Amino acid sequence: MPTLPDHTPIAAAALGQGRGPQAAKAEILWPTPARVLSTDVLRVDAREKVTGEAKYASDVQPPGWLYAMILRSRWAAAKVTAIDTSEALKVPGVKSIVLAGGEQRRVRYYGTELAAVAATSKQACLDALRAIKVTAEPLPFVVDERDAMKEDAPRVFDGPNLSAPGVKQEGDVANALSSAAAVVEGELSTQVQIHHPLESHGNTIVVKDDGATVWASTQGIFSVRDGIAGNLKLPQSNVQVICDYMGGGFGAKFGPGVEGGLAARLSKETGLPVKLMLTRLEEGLAVGNRPSSIQKIKMGASADGKLTAFEAETVGTPGTGGGGETAGGSGGANVATPYIYKVPNFKVQQRAVATNAGASRAFRAPAHPQGSFGTECMLDDLAVKLGIDPVEIRILNDPGENRRKEYALGRDKFGWKEKYKKPGSSPGPIKTGVGCAGATWGGGGRGTRAEAQINSDGTVEVRVGTQDLGTGSRTLVAMVAAEAFGIRPDQVVARIGDTRFPPSGASGGSTTTASLCPGVWDACQNALAELKTRSGMADVAGPNWAVACRKIGINPISAQGEWKQGLSSSGSGGVQFVEVEVDTDTGYIRVKKVLALMDCGLIVNTLTTTSQINSGIIMGMSYALHEERVMDKATGVVLNHSFDTYKITNLADTPEIECILLNMPERGVIGIAEVSNVPTASAIANAVANAIGVRVPSLPITPAKVLAALGKVPKMSA
Amino acid sequence: MHSFTYSTARSVDEAIALVGDKGRYLAGGIDLLAELKDYLVTPAPDILVNVKRVGQPGGPAGGAGDAKMGLLNGIVHVAPAGKEGEAYKLGANVTIAEVAANAALKKAFPGLTHAAGEVGSTQIRNVATLAGNLLQHSRCWYYRHPDVTCQKKGGDKCLARDGENRYHALFTGGSCVTVAASNMAMVLTALDAKATVRRGKETVTLSMPDLYAKAWTDAAAHHSLAPQDFLTSVTVPTLRKRSAYRQQSERKEFDWALVSCAAAGNVNGGVLTDARVVLGCVAPIPYMSLEVNNFLQGKPLNEATATAAADMLLKGARPLSQNGYKVPLAQALVKRALLALNETAG
DSSP, rough: OOTTTOOOOOOEEGGGSSOOOOHHOOOOSSSSOOOSSTBOOOTTHHHHHHHOOOOOGGGGOTTTEEEEEEEOOOOSEEEEEEOOOOHHSSSSTTEEEEEESSSSSSESSSSSSEEEESSSSHHHHHHHHHHHHHEEEOOOOOOHHHHHTTTTTTOOSOOOBBOOOEEEEEEEEHHHHHHOOOEEEEEEEEOEEEEOSSSSSSEEEEETEEEEEEOOOOHHHHHHHHHHHHHTTTGGGEEEEEOOOOOTTSSSSSSSSSHHHHHHHHHHHSSOOOOEEEOOOTTTTTEEEEEOEEEEEEEOOTTSSSSOOOOOOEEEGGGGGTTOOOTTTTTTTTOOOOOOOOSSSSEEEEEEEEOOSOOOOSSTTTTTHHHHHHHHHHHHHHHHTTTTTHHHHHHHOOOOOHHHHHHHHHHHHHHHHHOOSSSOOOOSSSSEEEEEEEEEEEOOOOOOOOEEEEEETEEEEEEOOOOOSOOOOOHHHHHHHHHHHOOOOGGEEEOOOTTTOOOOOOSHHHHOOHHHHHHHHHHHHHHHHHHHHHEEEEHGGGGHHHHHHHSSSOOOEEEEEOOBBBBBOOOOEEEEEEEEEEEEOOEEEEEEEEEEEEESSEEEEOOOOOHHHHHHHHHHHHHHHTTOOOOOOOTTOBBBOOOTOOOOGGGGOEEEEEEEEEEEEGOOOOOOTTTGSSSSHHHHHHHHHHHHHHHHHBEEEEEEEHHHHTTTOOOOOO | OOOOOEOOOOOOHHHHHHHTTEEEESOOOHHHHHHHHOOOSSSSOSSEETTTTTTOOOOOOSSSSTTOOOOOOEEESSSSSSSOOOOOEEEEEOOOHHHOOOOHHHOOHHHHHHHHSSSSSSHHHHHHBHHHHHOOOOHHHHHHHHTTGGGGOOOOOOOTSSOOOTTHHHHHHSOOOOOOOOOHHHHHHHTEEEEEEEETTEEEEEEEHHHHHHHHTTTTSSSSTTTTEEEEEEEEEOOOOEEEEEEEEESSSSSSSEEEEEEEEEEEETOOOOOEEEEEESSOOOOOOOHHHHHHOOOOOOOOHHHHHHHHHHOOOOOSSSTTTTHHHHHHHHHHHHHHTTTSSS
């Protein structure tokens, strides 16, 4: 086992200031001290993944399989009047073409699915797509959210683009602002971010008369099953969905999607297996994104830094996923604001504006990174105005006890007091700065069933109908069983990713680990009880295991179990500290160091937990500095559909990351995936403002924006 | 992509004969196949001629290739050190990785090897060729979009000019505002390299400005060569003992430069002679000003000189709605590249 010095699990109690209120009364249902849990265990499927043995949905090749591809609208808005597939059907190798939504229809964004073709080769699909003749009347469209809000903007739907405001308020914000010792205000904005999982969306599907088998790249095998069953009018019991491995989803891969439905219909039409995986270009159009936001914020505090007033008006675009006649997609474009802070007087008014662009979907902590950015940036500006240290103002205002401890601990670990200087005061053209921010998320578990089987040779199989979104589910199943039985994780075969196993929920909302670990634990406890009965031994663990198992007899022990409250709870949190270097001549930002202090109850596997946090931080940095969907106002297309212009943070820019995990077994298992992603962009933005002495109010913070904020960009020549 | 014939040429003559009037040469294959897959090349080529075997000894067609051209995959020291006409000749098929790692080049032209090291990623540098890098096509996202017809693809106007133009030109002689993005082109222009090109039966020598001049005004052009012209080598004189390259991208590695700058010259007793400064990613061609080069002649190499040169070089810049930041960025990089000539390391 390699030693990994970059993360340090510590017991929460070691922080010294006593446990949280929940902890005080909670009974600890997990073993303490644990033998396997809260240690570093390498992924049980690491070898398969690294060597390429692992079979993903796109690797599966059932006999006779066909390629399939989708024809998409070239228009951002149009009335399609005819789709002529006659020439396309003559292309050699083409087996079937199906329409996505009827021949005559309105399309509302560039990339809307019109038809799909199945053929014996990819080239035949491409040739066929080019041979399909679509007749359409182009209609006016709008892709920019600020344009879409204008009175005379083209309407995306029949109703107005701008939704009615949702208002939340408490206290008297006008009065509180006028009596505050200091008030800051600003307009903060965040971009549309695309999920872009490295494995694109798609499925390999075999439809027969009486049922279907689907190899899916999905976050929810059961939601894919139900979607495909509904689509083909098949009994759910006759549809099997398999997802042994998948290459990322981030919230964009719950159901079968339009592409899954088209693949199923093509398979049904041809009687052959069909593989339909989206291209990178398609990933940028129609399978989700994080809505943008424009946030006008006023924040006020007393002279000692206590927040007294918060006022925000926000608007963002979920593309065709909100506004007008739909409230679907992501449920609009609301942001979580004033985020983690409780302000006695606040008024928040939020709206979504529809644009002719692909609909948003849930994206790693929906609404949180946007809300965090607006709130945490203003809080830093307020701290500067009041002459209060940014960490101090957070400890003063953050209602989260764990986070307050994390700020105090992190401040020392990070060397904050030595590193924090007056904004813009570091000498020379390359300026250093520091920033911090906090985050919260639920991450609780929910109904999961699991099945544990003990064989007479001592081997163990655990079956759960979950999927591994990348968090290491298979490894966690093995670890929990190993802990329960007193054996090693490599003595357990963990079977997941199949709807024939006992059901677990979709992997969204950071719920997977907190759902499946209690279910597996319970199943193992039930199996263990039976083993004790059958073997007549009170202690079957460790050295007794093999002896006890030999007494099982012909029928293996098989026991089910289910998720139980208490083995998991909700409410993960954390804070992050960031140090940056900004070249004020070129605008380039180098993130030097990120220190993350995160809590998610019982740490199941310190290695995969740290890996989750690393990924959250890198993705947050990518949101802060690089990623942005760019659309063309004149043609309505997504311009940066390729990774050379849709920029994602790569290894060379990845900073030193240090994770400090607060292990709190008394709280049970809680998910960490989303919360780890939230504060990074805000902390980076605050560090940049601290370095250069001026706020860059919009993400991503590019060299162009840094130079503009520094007043170095000349006025445009006429 | 459209179907095409694939053929391997053993000599430059054979390559020229095979490519005909509708074919393309295929060397590293970094971009041509991607362009074909996106149906960006019109008319689509009817043949791709693999030129990686041209002049390779021991191939089935045998021989040392085209003796007049020398090997396409070699880096050759032409004329001994210190002699009149001393130069390095770089074959067209030399990979960018080979340029970056070549010890003699590193000593003679540190700016060139530095620029090579900034091209793409390790994987790309291992496969991409010098000629492919020099003759690469526009990265403009309107040009690259399969469903958009911009001026470069025969459309009636430049869509970037009034559109999304953060990565586009500050200077252009026409209406297209794409930028030349070849790292190698910038340094080779600063070093006053010459390109040797087979054009039918003739061999022509082009200065680097000549190699790109057509793209200054002609929106359809990426450079001055016709698809049938065969760039065989680049000759770099050792006249300038100092060279340097600086680029700034949004990401540290594997990213296009927002702006790049190459400088070359001689420095004796702190005085600059034979200086050339070239900007990349600010114009459809490597952007250089004779006025600036002349201004630098005999000037002390210091902050004031570098600042004056930077200001002078950016004087005629015409920023678009989103690329004004390139002016201060280019000024900063000009200063850094020029001042780096004080060092021998580039």
